[in-house]
Amino acid sequence: MTRWEPNARGRLGLAALELYSERGYDQTTVAEIAKRAGLTERTFFRYFADKREVLFQGSDILQNRLVQGIENAAPTLSPIDAVGAALEAAACPMEEVRDFALRRQAIVAANPELQERELIKLAALAAALADALRRRGVPDPAASLAAEAGIAVFKVAFLRWAAQDGDSVRQTLDQLIRQSLAELKGVTAGN
Amino acid sequence: MTRWEPNARGRLGLAALELYSERGYDQTTVAEIAKRAGLTERTFFRYFADKREVLFQGSDILQNRLVQGIENAAPTLSPIDAVGAALEAAACPMEEVRDFALRRQAIVAANPELQERELIKLAALAAALADALRRRGVPDPAASLAAEAGIAVFKVAFLRWAAQDGDSVRQTLDQLIRQSLAELKGVTAGN
Numbered sequence: 001m002t003r004w005e006p007n008a009r010g011r012l013g014l015a016a017l018e019l020y021s022e023r024g025y026d027q028t029t030v031a032e033i034a035k036r037a038g039l040t041e042r043t044f045f046r047y048f049a050d051k052r053e054v055l056f057q058g059s060d061i062l063q064n065r066l067v068q069g070i071e072n073a074a075p076t077l078s079p080i081d082a083v084g085a086a087l088e089a090a091a092c093p094m095e096e097v098r099d100f101a102l103r104r105q106a107i108v109a110a111n112p113e114l115q116e117r118e119l120i121k122l123a124a125l126a127a128a129l130a131d132a133l134r135r136r137g138v139p140d141p142a143a144s145l146a147a148e149a150g151i152a153v154f155k156v157a158f159l160r161w162a163a164q165d166g167d168s169v170r171q172t173l174d175q176l177i178r179q180s181l182a183e184l185k186g187v188t189a190g191n
Numbered sequence: 192m193t194r195w196e197p198n199a200r201g202r203l204g205l206a207a208l209e210l211y212s213e214r215g216y217d218q219t220t221v222a223e224i225a226k227r228a229g230l231t232e233r234t235f236f237r238y239f240a241d242k243r244e245v246l247f248q249g250s251d252i253l254q255n256r257l258v259q260g261i262e263n264a265a266p267t268l269s270p271i272d273a274v275g276a277a278l279e280a281a282a283c284p285m286e287e288v289r290d291f292a293l294r295r296q297a298i299v300a301a302n303p304e305l306q307e308r309e310l311i312k313l314a315a316l317a318a319a320l321a322d323a324l325r326r327r328g329v330p331d332p333a334a335s336l337a338a339e340a341g342i343a344v345f346k347v348a349f350l351r352w353a354a355q356d357g358d359s360v361r362q363t364l365d366q367l368i369r370q371s372l373a374e375l376k377g378v379t380a381g382n
Contacts, residue, residue, distance in 0.1 A: 080378050112311075119310035120303075144347045145375045152339030156332050184336045187271050188379040 009047050009057060011037040016054040017100065020107045025051075025114065052117050055104055059121040063128050065090035070132035079138045083129060083150035084181045091157075091173040102162050126151045153180045200238050200248060202228040207245040208291065211298045216242075216305065243308050246295055250312040254319050256281035261323035270329045274320060274341035275372045282348075282364040293353050317342040344371045 005011075015036035019028040030051050034044045048054045069086025077085060094101055108114040129147035130140075138146065157176040164170050171179075196202075206227035210219040221242050225235045239245045260277025268276060285292055299305040320338035321331075329337065348367040355361050362370075 078378075115314075116307040116311055119314055120307055123306075123310055141347050141351065141371060141374055142378050144350075145343065145371065146378045148343030148346060149340055149375060149379060152336065152343055155339060156335045159335075160332065180332060180336065183332055184340060185379045187269075187333050187337050188340060188376045 079146040088174040258323045270337040279365040
């Protein structure tokens with residue numbers, strides 16, 4: 001008997017985020033998350049393997065966007081600029097969910113187990129970017145290096161985005177990615 | 192009653208590596224590692240928190256070497272070249288323990304739990320490099336970007352080093368680091 005629950009995935013994600021912020025990640029159970037979302041534990045496990053995964057539902061979407069971004073990049077773009085274009089395109093929709101992303105980030109930063117999962121996901125993003133570049137005809141090690149450099153840019157840009165004060169004039173994540181990539185180019189050019 | 196055991200740390204590391212290769216990581220207990228090393232379980236826990244950590248005893252040494260490498264780098268070197276010099280200096284002694292490093296790598300690659308720990312250690316190395324650059328007067332985001340780019344170079348170079356056939360003419364890890372950094376510079380210059 002599977003009842004369809006409208007947007008169960010999103011409701012579970014929001015409920016988990018609220019509870020992890022209020023009580024801490026370790027102190028929250030799957031049963032409590034399901035209850036807060038008005039759903040059953042069974043429904044939770046239909047969507048997520050465990051209470052860690054509920055915080056990482058965005059990473060598949062991000063990976064698909066990045067791969068698509070590489071596929072859509074103009075053929076004349078260099079590998080690193082194709083990566084930059086893909087990162088910028090993937091970052092744009094994140095502006096809409098900035099508050100969610102920053103609350104999530106604070107929870108992940110406070111918990112070593114979640115940090116580990118985050119790093120695994122970033123490593124998977126780098127691998128997916130490198131694969132997409134190879135399909136574009138970029139040989140190794142250039143494909144791996146451009147992908148890893150792109151993820152480094154993403155990490156640094158994300159932290160700058162998160163560190164911005166709520167009231168000051170704010171730069172969007174895609175602006176910060178463009179800027180950080182330009183700075184990486186400066187850094188590797190020895191400037 | 193603490194009896195001094197000559198090179199207990201090294202003996203435990205070698206015993207763990209042997210057993211993880213023979214039986215698999217999951218199937219090996221701390222008691223078995225201690226026994227193979229001719230030591231007690233109690234001695235094991237004097238050196239390592241758990242059976243994961245025994246595979247990561249090199250990472251503190253590596254981190255110290257990297258930080259020292261940045262401190263010793265000529266003041267005229269750009270941030271990325273200081274990172275490159277530190278990586279090369281840290282890589283040199285690894286040539287002596289190549290077989291150990293490759294067997295260890297195979298065990299880590301086969302186990303998601305160990306991969307996570309590896310990624311945490313690499314993130315810690317990046318943070319230590321960035322701190323050392325800041326002490327050199329490099330501002331952010333250049334410090335973070337140069338550090339992250341350096342770790343990307345190290346990862347790619349290490350995989351190339353590990354993938355080389357035993358019999359073919361072999362490049363050393365520090366040569367591959369120099370080469371990979373040059374290639375990263377080419378990639379970010381849009382070549």
